Amino acid sequence: MNLAIPTKSxxxxxxxxxxxxxxxxxxxxxxxxxxxxxxIQHMRRNPPIAGEAEAIAKAQAGDAQSFEMLYSLHxxxxxxxxxxxxxxxxxxxxxxxxAFLQLYxxxxxFRGDSAFSTWLHRLAVNVVLMHLRKKxxxxxxxxxxxxxxxxxxxxxxxxxxxxxxxxxxxxxxxERAVENLPPGYRLVFVLHDVEGYEHNEIADMxxxxxxxxxxxLHKARMKLRDLLRTGQxxxxxxx
Amino acid sequence: xxxxxxxxxxxxxxCAEFQERLPELFESGANVSQEEHVLGCENCASLVRDxxxxxxxxxxxxxxxxxxxxxxxxxxxxxxxxxxxxKIPEHSGKRS
Numbered sequence: 001m002n003l004a005i006p007t008k009s010x011x012x013x014x015x016x017x018x019x020x021x022x023x024x025x026x027x028x029x030x031x032x033x034x035x036x037x038x039x040i041q042h043m044r045r046n047p048p049i050a051g052e053a054e055a056i057a058k059a060q061a062g063d064a065q066s067f068e069m070l071y072s073l074h075x076x077x078x079x080x081x082x083x084x085x086x087x088x089x090x091x092x093x094x095x096x097x098x099a100f101l102q103l104y105x106x107x108x109x110f111r112g113d114s115a116f117s118t119w120l121h122r123l124a125v126n127v128v129l130m131h132l133r134k135k136x137x138x139x140x141x142x143x144x145x146x147x148x149x150x151x152x153x154x155x156x157x158x159x160x161x162x163x164x165x166x167x168x169x170x171x172x173x174x175e176r177a178v179e180n181l182p183p184g185y186r187l188v189f190v191l192h193d194v195e196g197y198e199h200n201e202i203a204d205m206x207x208x209x210x211x212x213x214x215x216x217l218h219k220a221r222m223k224l225r226d227l228l229r230t231g232q233x234x235x236x237x238x239x
Numbered sequence: 240x241x242x243x244x245x246x247x248x249x250x251x252x253x254c255a256e257f258q259e260r261l262p263e264l265f266e267s268g269a270n271v272s273q274e275e276h277v278l279g280c281e282n283c284a285s286l287v288r289d290x291x292x293x294x295x296x297x298x299x300x301x302x303x304x305x306x307x308x309x310x311x312x313x314x315x316x317x318x319x320x321x322x323x324x325x326k327i328p329e330h331s332g333k334r335s
Contacts, residue, residue: 064318071311079310080302096306100314174296175303193297199266218262221290228293 049073049117056116060108067107071100074117078124084190085128087179095131099124121195129205132187177227185220192217252276257283265290 052073058066078099083092102123110119178186178194187206191197192213197205199213206213252260257276264271271277272291277284 067318068311068315071314075310076305077302079306080304083304092304093306093310097310097313097317100310101317104314104318171296171300174293174300178297178300189297193294194300196298214262214266218265218290221293224293225286225289 052116056107056110060110067104070103070107074120075100077117078120081121081124081190081195082128084178084194085125085187086132087183087186091131095124095127098131099127102127125191125195125197125205132183173228173231174224177224177231180227181220181223185216185223188213188216189220189224193221254280254283258286261287261290 051069055066055069055073059070075096079092079096082095082099083089086092086095099120103120106123110116178189181189188202191202191205192199199210199217202208202213203210252275254276257274257280261271264274271287272284274287277287
């Protein structure tokens, strides 16, 4: 099986962001000297994976089993990314399929300038965004999605009782709250706070201004706080 | 000291004015919890703590969801179909 069907270049897929810069010992195929580092919390997103470099090389040479191994190594993260961006299981599965089919077609263009996972996840993000643009629904129009209606927006938090969110937030609750964010907020929040993209990268991906990305991120966090506090109130009333 | 200077440094800001500036403060990388207004306002201090905590927890969200097995089945089948259409022979010893 020949997996190398070049279409889009690696640089086009990864952009010019700061991601994918790793300490010595990573599995990039042509590692360059490190000039910039992401914070540790983002570094852990692309840890070295045993056997990955070999699997990439073999898959590029057309080895089907190695491609399947790459799927096994990355399916969870790609699917989780799709699910968080879309909030819909069926769509997330469809786009996970599409992302790996694109990987199959494009893996020959991967040269190792960035970490493979960084490259793959950017590919997956592009697949999701393309899908959203094609759908033509309100959540697809990024301008509209980035400007949810006022009732979706966060309330000004003046004089409201502190619910002591700090220290008591569990990740299941956060996952659920992210699912309930308006689509435009969710996109920016997932891309920035969960996936670690910079605002300039997000602005490029979503065709919006950097200021818009920053503003939407803040609104998303405010909305999340609102959702989490509401959840806490409900739990307290049940208990 | 002028009103403008006080506002810039966070002094004499009310909660609404401070929260209006919050996105800019977070993005500037400033230590928001040490802002003048925050030090004197428990409500906004709580807000800042919560927003910082949400951002920190988001970075720790792990990929916990697995796709169903049918996803790989579909991918495998689609790849096989593409190969059949392109009439590219399998490399794994099936050539005669």
